[in-house]
Amino acid sequence: MARIHIRLLFIIGVALLQTPLFAAGLVKQSIDTTDAMATLDNFDRGFYTPQVLHLKPSGGKPIEKPWSRLLHLRAEISEFSSHAWLGIDTTGGRKDTTWGKNQDLTEDALNVLQETFDNIRKNDGHVIVRICYDPWYNGRSNVTPDHEWVLKHVKQLAPVLSKNTDVIVALEMGMHGAYGEMHSDTNITYDRVAEATNLMLRNTPPELKILTRTGNYSAKVLGFDNWGVDFNIDGDKFKEIAKAKGDTMYRVGMFNDGYLGTQYDYGTWGADCATSICREEGVAWLEKYSINTPYGGEALTTAENYQVINTPEFLAYEGFRTHTSYLNIQWNNNLIDSWKKTLFKQKDFDYDPARVDSLTGFKYINDHLGYRFVLRESWMSDTVGDDGILRAKLRIQNVGFGNLTRKMNASLEIVVGLDPRDDSYGIDLYSYGVQLPDSIDFRNVHSRKIEIKGADTVMTFDGNNEISIETKVDGYQGTMQVYLRVCNEQKYNDCVAFANEKSSRSIYIGTFISDNRVKSSIAPRALPSGNAQKKNAPFVQRERNSVIIRDGEKSYRLNGAKTR
Numbered sequence: 001m002a003r004i005h006i007r008l009l010f011i012i013g014v015a016l017l018q019t020p021l022f023a024a025g026l027v028k029q030s031i032d033t034t035d036a037m038a039t040l041d042n043f044d045r046g047f048y049t050p051q052v053l054h055l056k057p058s059g060g061k062p063i064e065k066p067w068s069r070l071l072h073l074r075a076e077i078s079e080f081s082s083h084a085w086l087g088i089d090t091t092g093g094r095k096d097t098t099w100g101k102n103q104d105l106t107e108d109a110l111n112v113l114q115e116t117f118d119n120i121r122k123n124d125g126h127v128i129v130r131i132c133y134d135p136w137y138n139g140r141s142n143v144t145p146d147h148e149w150v151l152k153h154v155k156q157l158a159p160v161l162s163k164n165t166d167v168i169v170a171l172e173m174g175m176h177g178a179y180g181e182m183h184s185d186t187n188i189t190y191d192r193v194a195e196a197t198n199l200m201l202r203n204t205p206p207e208l209k210i211l212t213r214t215g216n217y218s219a220k221v222l223g224f225d226n227w228g229v230d231f232n233i234d235g236d237k238f239k240e241i242a243k244a245k246g247d248t249m250y251r252v253g254m255f256n257d258g259y260l261g262t263q264y265d266y267g268t269w270g271a272d273c274a275t276s277i278c279r280e281e282g283v284a285w286l287e288k289y290s291i292n293t294p295y296g297g298e299a300l301t302t303a304e305n306y307q308v309i310n311t312p313e314f315l316a317y318e319g320f321r322t323h324t325s326y327l328n329i330q331w332n333n334n335l336i337d338s339w340k341k342t343l344f345k346q347k348d349f350d351y352d353p354a355r356v357d358s359l360t361g362f363k364y365i366n367d368h369l370g371y372r373f374v375l376r377e378s379w380m381s382d383t384v385g386d387d388g389i390l391r392a393k394l395r396i397q398n399v400g401f402g403n404l405t406r407k408m409n410a411s412l413e414i415v416v417g418l419d420p421r422d423d424s425y426g427i428d429l430y431s432y433g434v435q436l437p438d439s440i441d442f443r444n445v446h447s448r449k450i451e452i453k454g455a456d457t458v459m460t461f462d463g464n465n466e467i468s469i470e471t472k473v474d475g476y477q478g479t480m481q482v483y484l485r486v487c488n489e490q491k492y493n494d495c496v497a498f499a500n501e502k503s504s505r506s507i508y509i510g511t512f513i514s515d516n517r518v519k520s521s522i523a524p525r526a527l528p529s530g531n532a533q534k535k536n537a538p539f540v541q542r543e544r545n546s547v548i549i550r551d552g553e554k555s556y557r558l559n560g561a562k563t564r
Contacts, residue, residue: 027380035349042371046370047328052136053074060112062116066120068329069125070169077132077133080109081101083143104153129171131180134177144176144188147192147195150192170208171210172213176196179257193217193220194217212255213268215227218253224237228276231285260310293323298331300331301335317450319368326370339361375507378392383518390412397464407443409488412469479512
């Protein structure tokens with residue numbers, strides 16, 4: 001009897017060795033977790049280059065070679081407005097002054113606009129679009145045609161804009177005034193701007209984000225009349241309108257071509273908060289409702305006798321609240337040159353002047369416009385067994401001012417037999433892709449959250465986001481390396497570059513062994529608890545004009561010196 005008992009134990013033992021029971025814990029991966037501080041080729045955010053497109057009834061010439069991969073397309077349709085003068089007689093009568101003509105946009109003109117979008121796409125670029133009646137964007141006043149023609153042109157432009165949302169970052173709703181900036185024109189009223197903008201909203205898909213020039217114009221578009229009183233995100237009237245507008249609240253934003261020039265941004269924000277939207281009310285609105293809507297414009301030098309706020313250090317505070325994502329590289333050139341010559345003075349995670357002697361304010365701003373994803377931690381199944389399920393948890397920190405503003409598809413690229421530490425590229429290796437569910441949406445990988453608490457500004461969320469993955473993988477056996485890709489569904493090579501070193505259009509997240517002889521059980525190991533992360537998360541506190549970065553019990557001055 002004893003002999004039989006021993007034999008049974010031996011047989012069971014052999015069975016366990018041949019098909020061991022797999023307790024599917026997650027193993028921390030050996031990966032690069034630092035921000036390499038490189039300027040990334042994510043061209044749906046950053047500094048843009050402006051380029052003018054003059055559309056004619058006969059069509060004109062499309063932009064064949066975009067000047068940058070983030071273009072500010074300044075399309076002008078002055079020849080379709082009887083109020084726009086195209087040329088003026090300066091010869092004492094020997095030459096006629098020429099004017100545009102109120103007329104429908106021609107098929108030829110719309111085709112040239114479409115060809116321009118096609119060329120931007122071929123250039124692997126993206127575009128911020130503004131359309132107006134100012135000839136060659138020279139700042140001429142009173143060029144806007146009668147309102148009925150503006151509405152006709154909006155309806156005619158909408159199909160072309162709708163067709164190109166894969167390359168359009170945002171539409172700056174020009175159509176009125178000098179430079180399309182909704183000023184210097186007697187045909188402009190709040191009601192007319194609101195009617196034209198709402199017509200564009202109704203005739204274009206929700207993917208197209210639409211921006212007006214000021215908070216007051218956006219408020220009118222959204223249905224606010226007494227915005228000095230009612231445009232307060234915590235007020236009952238605001239909540240009532242927000243509920244009625246639904247997702248449109250998150251689609252309408254603003255562009256700011258007076259950015260940081262004064263504490264009022266050259267009239268963008270009001271000085272009388274009883275009759276217009278002041279800076280804090282406007283910033284609070286952008287902070288909540290433009291979370292995935294582009295915001296930016298042109299940063300300006302400080303007007304005489306006004307408060308100086310156009311510093312990298314100020315942007316390192318307010319930029320995170322407004323989710324600032326784009327600026328003009330050419331204007332104001334004097335301010336941008338000063339940023340390039342000025343060292344960044346404070347510590348912001350990996351961007352630490354103590355580590356990099358030549359860290360300029362321009363580089364800090366350039367690298368933080370929009371989103372900036374850093375893979376900080378990766379946990380993954382050490383073995384994928386007979387159920388074929390790969391499980392992983394990632395911690396990704398968004399250290400940029402803003403968030404991803406367009407839908408991107410997340411997928412895994414699984415490479416068979418490649419050691420990521422081996423630099424022997426060019427070997428013919430097999431890889432395959434695994435599409436991840438829509439629930440993994442990188443628009444929700446949010447940047448830090450800052451709150452005003454009395455005299456202090458406190459970071460209540462440091463941009464660390466946890467992503468859980470559970471997906472079926474192919475039945476190939478052996479050691480597999482896994483890469484994460486976040487790409488445009490329509491353009492396979494339009495992918496997010498992560499800030500980690502060696503990241504390009506995909507990022508290495510770990511290795512697992514695929515072995516279908518292993519019995520799988522579900523017992524995933526979680527990342528350290530969110531409470532623990534939050535407890536140890538640094539936060540920012542403002543005391544008058546100084547900023548202290550606190551990390552647990554440690555605190556630092558702007559220059560990185562420890563205060564205690």
